[in-house]
Amino acid sequence: MTCTMHRTQELRKRGFRMTPQRQTILQILHDASGHHSPADIHARASLNIPGLTETTVYRTLDFLVQNGMINPAQSASGHLVYEIARHNHHHIICRSCGGSVEIEHTLLQELYQQLETHSGYLMTASHVTFFGLCQVCQSST
Amino acid sequence: MTCTMHRTQELRKRGFRMTPQRQTILQILHDASGHHSPADIHARASLNIPGLTETTVYRTLDFLVQNGMINPAQSASGHLVYEIARHNHHHIICRSCGGSVEIEHTLLQELYQQLETHSGYLMTASHVTFFGLCQVCQSST
DNA sequence: ATTGTTATTGATAAAACTTGCAATAAGGAA
DNA sequence: TTCCTTATTGCAAGTTTTATCAATAACAAT
Structure with missing residues (x-):
């Protein structure tokens, strides 16, 4: 089973849905390891999903954190950045x-x-x- | 020597100045113990200093943190709140x-x-x- | 396939926070 | 006290983040 399919099932089990927005953002954080700001993620994801709003990026990041698929961290400037969930x-x-x-x-x-x-x-x-x-x-x- | 005078001298030693804005914000955090948001602090301080801007509140809080007079902490919502510097x-x-x-x-x-x-x-x-x-x-x- | 439910998105507006710059005022020196 | 230097403030504009709500689309069930 692919990684994406597994994540999709995880969400469905909890009554949530997999969407292109969520998949794309997960893919970006998966491929580009390290920390990324919401603005950065929005820029990259917009290439795949034209018209993607910042609002959705923020909401999606929160959602993915809640569901343990990505982790938040404070950057040096104090703002939040995100990375794919790895070992603790x-x-x-x-x-x-x-x-x-x-x-x-x-x-x-x-x-x-x-x-x-x-x-x-x-x-x-x-x-x-x-x-x-x-x-x-x-x-x- | 009063607490205010002591703090004033501390700042001067480092080439900074004590201002009504800084004094008022320190006083507020000193009197009302616990954590306070920038907005809260702005509201309280504005009573003493009409026309005080939010900009100045944010800058003053950063400044006081840098100078070890107040401490920042994350609130449950993830935003920063501040309290007077106490024991660690x-x-x-x-x-x-x-x-x-x-x-x-x-x-x-x-x-x-x-x-x-x-x-x-x-x-x-x-x-x-x-x-x-x-x-x-x-x-x- | 089609339909119905409702989680999710985008649009809009607002709130929270930051930056650049000219005007002000703290405080050391005369 | 008065003057001078420059740290600090307020203003205005910009960026980042959140909230609301109607329109959309995921997907379970038929």
Whole structure:
């Protein structure tokens, strides 16, 4: 079964529908790995779907996040960017140069454990963005 | 020395100026503890400073964050809210009801340690927002 | 295939946030 | 106090994001 067919069935099981807009946006995030802004995604998807509105892009991105098919992350500027859902991970962004590194979720496992104990909250493993100073920017200060 | 005078001197030392706009916004966040949206802050501050623009509120909030006098945090809707700088802490927000609890920074200390080791980044202790499900919403699902 | 239900889209307007620039005013120096 | 420098503000326009609602189209059932 293709990836697209699988996703379509996932949505239908939950009472939702697969549409060209959703398929195209998923395809874009799948092919171009990394983070993408709504504006970027809108530009790329418009090539396939002329007349696609920004409104729909924002709504589709929210929808795909809700359904676990893509993940949101904060960019250095504070705006949200999106990428295809992969293994659970997080980011540290450099306050100074905007560069970033990926953090495996396993590193947060223990903390999440403690957070659950202390707060009573069930920690769903959503993306977290930390801020810091990268090595280069540390030494150039 | 009053709190205001102290803050004024802090800014001057760094080549910045204390203004009625900055003082008023600091006062508001100081008096009304908790998180406040830019719109909320603008509404309150406008009582003291008629003609205050939203632009200035956004710029002032950014400025005060940069200078460590207030802290930003993500609200349940994903927008930024602000509070007067206090001891270092973080939040867990419930995805379902939007409620939140505070997390002491000490709980993250060990993780930050590890993050620095793994990434080489210097972890500045900025506010982190986690998402989860509170006890009430867990049982009502 | 055709039909009916309703999830989804596009259009429009509004709200939230940012940028560039000229006018203003904070505060150091005379 | 007065003057000068320039950080800061307000204004106006632009960008980004959200909300509302009627028209459309996905897809389950016939």
